[in-house]
Amino acid sequence: MSVEAWSAVAAAVSALAAIVAVVVAFFAWKATKNAAKATADLTKIEARRWHHDLTPQFTFELGPEAGDRTTLKVWFNGPAALGELTVSVTIRNDKPRNSTLAGSPSQEEIDAQVWGPYRFVPHVDGADQHGRAAAPIKLLPGDGRQFSLQRTIAPSWTREEWWRDEFKYAPVRVGLRCTSGDDDPWTVYHEVPTVQGTPLEGRLYAAGRDTDGG
Structure with missing residues (x-):
């Protein structure tokens, strides 16, 4: 080759x-x-x-009622590994509400209204003017905090009788946004049952863990 x-x-x-x-x-x-x-x-x-x-776990106590006022106590049960937790509590509507009909209230008015049996007392516990959300609080495992609630006031575009009947047996729906250090936040949702028409007995409701919304 x-x-x-x-x-x-x-x-x-x-x-x-x-x-x-x-x-x-x-x-x-x-x-x-x-x-x-x-x-x-x-x-x-x-x-x-x-x-x-590590989803935070809470227990709630509602009542007793005095006039149009009651209290909501929130306990942070753990997990203990979270240490101190910053919690922002809001009261959620019974369901999504939208302005769809001609002559109906505006979406801004609807959003400002708490659609449920109770709201935070405005400007108490750092609550906003609509009674939707309270100021953030810090809790250690085993700690609790009491919030002042009042019956929601029927908006001007509806009748008081209808409003009371609509939410007579409705629960207080709360959402809790929880943060701890640099961890991603948790958003936890609960429904606290109420007894309408008679004084509310102080009773404990152990909350399950639900982070999918609602």
Whole structure:
């Protein structure tokens, strides 16, 4: 075989080796990338599981009622690993409410109204002017806080009798946004039953964990 032929063979072998090296490097990179993605996915799954397992747990006590006033006590039961928790409590509507009919109140007026049996007493416990939300509080596991509530006032566009009947047996629906350090926040929802028409007995309602909304 001539020198030229050997040179051509050597060049071809060298090119093939280079191609093989590129292919091997590509599959090694892909395997590394897949392994990194699998590790990242597993880390996310574990982080979500850890976050779910640490969902704050609360207990509530409602009552007794005096006139149009009552109290809502909120206890932070744990988990103890969370340490101090910052909690923002809001009162939620019975259901989504929208302005859809001609001549109906505006969406702004609807949003300002608390649609339920009770609201926070405005400007008490740091509550806003509508009685929707109280100022954030800090709780350690085992600590509790009492909030002042009053019966919601029927808006000007409806009748008082209808309003009372509408929410006669409705629960107090609360949402709690909880933060602890640099952890992602938790949003926890609960319904606290009420007894309308008679004085409310002080009773405890152990709350389950629900972080999916509602």
